[in-house]
Amino acid sequence: MIDVHYWPTPNGWKVTIMLEECGLPYNIVPVDIGGGDQFTPEFLRLSPNNRMPAIVDHEPLGGGEPLALFESGAILEYLAEKTGQFLPTEPAAKYSVLQWVHWQMANLGPMMGNANHFKNYAKNIIDDPRQLDYGTKRFVGEVSRLSGVMDAQLAVHPYLAGAEYSIADIITWPWAFLIGRMLDESMWDEFPSLKRWVDEVGERPAVVTGRRVGRELGKRELTEAEEKARRELLFNQTNEKVRAAREAAARANA
Numbered sequence: 001m002i003d004v005h006y007w008p009t010p011n012g013w014k015v016t017i018m019l020e021e022c023g024l025p026y027n028i029v030p031v032d033i034g035g036g037d038q039f040t041p042e043f044l045r046l047s048p049n050n051r052m053p054a055i056v057d058h059e060p061l062g063g064g065e066p067l068a069l070f071e072s073g074a075i076l077e078y079l080a081e082k083t084g085q086f087l088p089t090e091p092a093a094k095y096s097v098l099q100w101v102h103w104q105m106a107n108l109g110p111m112m113g114n115a116n117h118f119k120n121y122a123k124n125i126i127d128d129p130r131q132l133d134y135g136t137k138r139f140v141g142e143v144s145r146l147s148g149v150m151d152a153q154l155a156v157h158p159y160l161a162g163a164e165y166s167i168a169d170i171i172t173w174p175w176a177f178l179i180g181r182m183l184d185e186s187m188w189d190e191f192p193s194l195k196r197w198v199d200e201v202g203e204r205p206a207v208v209t210g211r212r213v214g215r216e217l218g219k220r221e222l223t224e225a226e227e228k229a230r231r232e233l234l235f236n237q238t239n240e241k242v243r244a245a246r247e248a249a250a251r252a253n254a
């Protein structure tokens, strides 16, 4: 059995979609990131970067003790190797998939996270909205550029890494399908091949099911005070602020 330390967000969906695609049984362990579960000693032992998703595989590839992993890219690569699915073994094909996996992890995910932050969240935090202009322009501009990169690739290939559906698609779709919703629905007009792929992948049964996992978890209405505490927790994580949790975890896990 695989434990998935999870909250229903794009990075979490990558793992549930992959597990559904592979037909592997799994058990969801909720990590309420707005409530601070990512700072508990138990979670920091699995994921020292205080970010979900993380997994624990109790019957790991290669045998032995349960294997804990954080970072969605590493998790998908591991599950692909474990099941022999969605990552070819022939070197040229394998690395053509992995270059897109790394592209998502280093580009689309972080840029969309920041674009969403500046465009949708930051106005609730700062007093002068003009302070948001530069950050919004910079990150929305990057998402537009990255959408063009995907669109050009998908204009000549059915899937991101070529002819076959792979972990490159599984890792990218949970961010890509939100581009219009997070930024601007009219963006799709500029990227028809990307839109074709978003719609097609979105119809796969494993994608539909994986994205629904834990839907109810994030649904509770928060009070204004809870919302404020959540913003402080998620958007103000200097070393000074998280050091205490890390040190407490180190003591508890020693």
Ligand SMILES: N[C@@H](CCC(=O)N[C@@H](CS)C(=O)NCC(=O)O)C(=O)O
Pocket (backbone or CB within 6 Å): 009, 010, 011, 012, 033, 038, 050, 051, 052, 053, 070, 071, 072, 073, 105, 109, 233, 234
């Ligand atoms: N590169 C990481 C990013 C994970 C990530 O940013 N997770 C967010 C939720 S989508 C999180 O756990 N945030 C908790 C926090 O900011 O403290 C991955 O792909 O696994």
